[in-house]
Amino acid sequence: MSFATADLVDAHADVVRSCEVQFRQYGGRVRFAGPVRTIKCFEDNGLIKQTLGTPGNGSVLVVDGGASLRSALVGDMIAGSAQKNGWAGIVIWGVVRDTVALADIDIGIKALGSNPWKSVKNGVGQVDVPVNFGGVEFRPGAWVYSDEDGILVSPRELL
Numbered sequence: 598m599s600f601a602t603a604d605l606v607d608a609h610a611d612v613v614r615s616c617e618v619q620f621r622q623y624g625g626r627v628r629f630a631g632p633v634r635t636i637k638c639f640e641d642n643g644l645i646k647q648t649l650g651t652p653g654n655g656s657v658l659v660v661d662g663g664a665s666l667r668s669a670l671v672g673d674m675i676a677g678s679a680q681k682n683g684w685a686g687i688v689i690w691g692v693v694r695d696t697v698a699l700a701d702i703d704i705g706i707k708a709l710g711s712n713p714w715k716s717v718k719n720g721v722g723q724v725d726v727p728v729n730f731g732g733v734e735f736r737p738g739a740w741v742y743s744d745e746d747g748i749l750v751s752p753r754e755l756l
Contacts, residue, residue, distance in 0.1 A: 598628060598629070598630055598756070599628075600628065600630065600742060600744070600756055601744060601746070602615075602742055602743070602744045602746045602747055602748070602749050603746055605742055605749055605751075605755055606749065608755075609751065609755055612751055612752065612753070612755070613742075613749045613750065613751045613755070614732070614733045614749065614750050614751075615732075615733070615747055615748070615749055615750075616730070616731035616732065616733050616747060616748040616749070616750065617731045617732045617733075618690070618709070618730060618731035618748075620688070620707035620708060620709065620747075620748065621707065621708060621709070621710060621711075622705075622706070622707055622745075623693055623696055623699040623700065623706040623707070623708055623711075624676065624686065624687070624699055624700070624702055624703075624704045624705045624706030624707075625699070625700055625701055625702050625703045625704065626685075626686065626703055626704055626705040627705070627744065627745060628705070628743065628744040628745075629657065629685045629686035629704070629705030629741075629743050630657070630685060630686075630740065630741060630742040630743065630756070631653075631655045631656045631657040631684075631685035631686065631740065631741065632655070632656050632657070632738060632739070632740055632741075632754075633656070633657055633659055633735050633736065633737055633738060633739045633740065633741055633750075634648065634653075634656045634657070634658050634659070634724075634725060634737055635658070635659045635660070635661070635724070635725055635726060635727070635728045635735055635736075635737055636648060636658065636659075636660045636661070636722055636723070636724055636728075637660075637661040637722055637723045637726055637728050638660065638661070638662060638663075638670070638721065638722030638723075639662060639663045639665060639721075639722070640662070640663075640665050640667060640668045640670075640716050640717060641716055641717045641718065641719050641720070641721045641722060642669075642670045642671065642675065642716045642717075642718060643717070643718040643719050643720030643721070643722075644720050644721075644722045644724055645658070645660060645670055645671060645675060646675050646678070646718065647720065648724060649675055649676075649678050649679035649682060649684060649687070650678050650682060651682060652682050652683055653679065653682050653683045653684030653685065654683055655683060655684075655685045656684060656685060657684070657685050657686040657687070657688060657705070657741040657743070658679070658684060658686070658687045658688070659687075659688045659690075659728060659735040659741065660687065660688065660689045660690060660691060660728075661690045661728035661729070661730060661735075662689055662690050662691025662692075663690070663691065664690055664691065664709060664730070665691050665692070666691070666692050666709065666710060666712055667712065667714060668692070668712060668714045668715060668716040668717075669691075669692050669693050669694035669695075669711065669712050669713070669714060669715060669716060670689055670691045670692065670693065670708075670716055671687060671689060671693045671694075671699075671706065671708070672693065672694045672695040672698075672699075672715070673694075673695035673698035673699060673702065674695075676693075676695075676698075676699055676702045676704055676706060677702055679704055680702050680703055680704040684704060685704070685705060686704055686705030686706065686707070686741070686743060687704065687705070687706050687707070688707045688708075688735075688741065688743065688748060689706070689707065689708040689709070690709065690728075690730045690731075691708060691709060692708055692709055692710050692711050692712045693706065693708045693710075693711050694711055694712060694713050694714070694715065696711050705743055707743060707748065725737040731748075733750045734750070735750060736752075739751060739752050739753075740752075740753060740754050740755065742755070
């Protein structure tokens with residue numbers, strides 16, 4: 598996929614919104630885009646593991662983890678499953694672990710940081726609900742475009 602978020606802003610400023618969070622890049626794919634799927638959870642990655650274990654069809658999973666830095670919501674096993682199941686990327690308002698391994702997995706992953714502590718897996722949370730962080734709302738079915746400059750959200754596909 599060839600695009601630059603700066604060019605998308607220039608061409609679609611009336612449509613796109615920019616996420617203000619300064620995420621770090623962890624996955625092996627730096628540029629990624631796709632329709633939004635969402636999960637809202639807190640220090641529990643059970644729903645994330647379950648969702649990323651299903652066909653992604655090029656979607657981007659946006660996770661509102663409450664900005665917790667205490668336990669990782671995604672590690673190498675879950676990211677590997679997501680890559681195998683055709684997900685384009687994962688955006689996590691929280692942290693990851695296994696960062697060296699994540700860099701070798703062909704999927705886009707952005708998160709606030711890393712912490713080696715694993716989360717619980719009780720499956721508590723909500724799937725496919727609007728989530729808000731960084732000054733934007735991520736709604737299921739909207740589109741995310743992510744590259745080295747940041748993350749854009751659009752109500753529709755732009756490319």
